[in-house]
Amino acid sequence: MRFGKREQVVVLFIGTALLIFLVHLLIFQPRATEYARVKKEFEDGVAALRDTEQPQSPKQIDDFNAKTVKYDQEVTSLVTELRLTIPKHYARLGTESVQLRMKDTLDAMRELVEMRKRVKTPQLTFLDDRKDAAGVQQGWNIPAELSERTLGVRGAIWDTVSQLIQRWDTMSLVKTPLDKLKHRFYYNQLLPSLALPPMEICDWVAGVPGVGWVFFNDKELKDQLQKSGLGFSQGTVDVRPNPYSINRFGPLLPVFKRLWVAELVWAKRDPNTPITKEQLFEALEVYPKYYPTDHGIVVANKELQALVDIVKLAEKHGILEISRVALLKFTPVEKASRRVPGATPTPEATATPAGPAQPHGVIGFEAGLAEPGMMGMGGRPGMMGMAPAVATPDESKAVGTGTGLELEMRAYNANLVKFLFELTHGPRTYAVDDLYIYSDPKGELRTTMTIELLTDLRALKD
Numbered sequence: 001m002r003f004g005k006r007e008q009v010v011v012l013f014i015g016t017a018l019l020i021f022l023v024h025l026l027i028f029q030p031r032a033t034e035y036a037r038v039k040k041e042f043e044d045g046v047a048a049l050r051d052t053e054q055p056q057s058p059k060q061i062d063d064f065n066a067k068t069v070k071y072d073q074e075v076t077s078l079v080t081e082l083r084l085t086i087p088k089h090y091a092r093l094g095t096e097s098v099q100l101r102m103k104d105t106l107d108a109m110r111e112l113v114e115m116r117k118r119v120k121t122p123q124l125t126f127l128d129d130r131k132d133a134a135g136v137q138q139g140w141n142i143p144a145e146l147s148e149r150t151l152g153v154r155g156a157i158w159d160t161v162s163q164l165i166q167r168w169d170t171m172s173l174v175k176t177p178l179d180k181l182k183h184r185f186y187y188n189q190l191l192p193s194l195a196l197p198p199m200e201i202c203d204w205v206a207g208v209p210g211v212g213w214v215f216f217n218d219k220e221l222k223d224q225l226q227k228s229g230l231g232f233s234q235g236t237v238d239v240r241p242n243p244y245s246i247n248r249f250g251p252l253l254p255v256f257k258r259l260w261v262a263e264l265v266w267a268k269r270d271p272n273t274p275i276t277k278e279q280l281f282e283a284l285e286v287y288p289k290y291y292p293t294d295h296g297i298v299v300a301n302k303e304l305q306a307l308v309d310i311v312k313l314a315e316k317h318g319i320l321e322i323s324r325v326a327l328l329k330f331t332p333v334e335k336a337s338r339r340v341p342g343a344t345p346t347p348e349a350t351a352t353p354a355g356p357a358q359p360h361g362v363i364g365f366e367a368g369l370a371e372p373g374m375m376g377m378g379g380r381p382g383m384m385g386m387a388p389a390v391a392t393p394d395e396s397k398a399v400g401t402g403t404g405l406e407l408e409m410r411a412y413n414a415n416l417v418k419f420l421f422e423l424t425h426g427p428r429t430y431a432v433d434d435l436y437i438y439s440d441p442k443g444e445l446r447t448t449m450t451i452e453l454l455t456d457l458r459a460l461k462d
Contacts, residue, residue, distance in 0.1 A: 101297055116128075121320055125322070126325045185214045196257070402454050409445070
């Protein structure tokens, strides 16, 4: 086949066309696309700027800045008034930050104890030592002070503290779980002398044959007992959640009580005894192991602060008595979905604060605490009734944290109405749920309710 000039011209033409196509595809088209994108952004920006108020003078810019500062202050003031801010020391884990959190707890506890002494109505009997006929504590049992006369302590309180720390140090050196429980038994015998009955301030109880029921707080010890095959009536040690603990009135309440008593004890310290505050706090199971550092402490402290507010409001409106208070667990709060007019809403469960802290749902033993090793079927833990199933809030959709307080109070009708109205219409995020009112022959009303509150907000995302 002869390759003449005509064929050369055709090949050259095709090659040139192909080169032009490649140049356009690799160079001009990407630039043209980028140009179109930048042009559209420019036009959108111009359109947005056209609708924006433009300053006519430098003074107007100053006015805009002043308005911005004012709006920011108003928003900050509102969030502070609603107590939705989280102080910076809750975001840090240093010793100083933990001490500031403890101070928040102690300040609220101190104000409640002082109001119990100062306020005539309401009577704050939920703080008192109130045992029922079976000897089970129905109050928080928070002492206002420690005295040898009221506690019946022989010798100085600080002597008891020295013995307690010695017991604690010995117990810490013991290796086997069963031996730890035996030493804990003797440690527990010293606690009532410091207004800390073990039955009330411990989360777990273990029945040890030959020793008795031993109350303790060490979750690691509980786990070791279970892993060793000695737990839950499967061996020589019977381990259970303590149904008598005041954690029935709040998961962290036993820790808060131990912290409060530790401060009272430290105030009576003997300067001649070489015991540090850190040793005392460790031996009384306050810090560093038991006082929490997660979000739960933010919520619990805000619950205490809310309780102080509620007591002051109850005093203002003449509520006669607050006989029971439980600090509820917290739950994420999801953003409410928007309703479309005319559309049928999709049913969905609402997030409500969990009920009072009940370790594993146990509220009591049907046959009481029998002799260790003698527990039969009648002595198995009695369980709470099953609550209706609700959807678990999605953490990824959460816009804040909600919690609540369960209250039982006594009041006259008109006073109760005024209290509830101001409670739900004041500048706080309080709402009333599960309200039950009972009348008695005296003309008084006995009321139980859940006061729900929002403790913090997160950045809202559409």
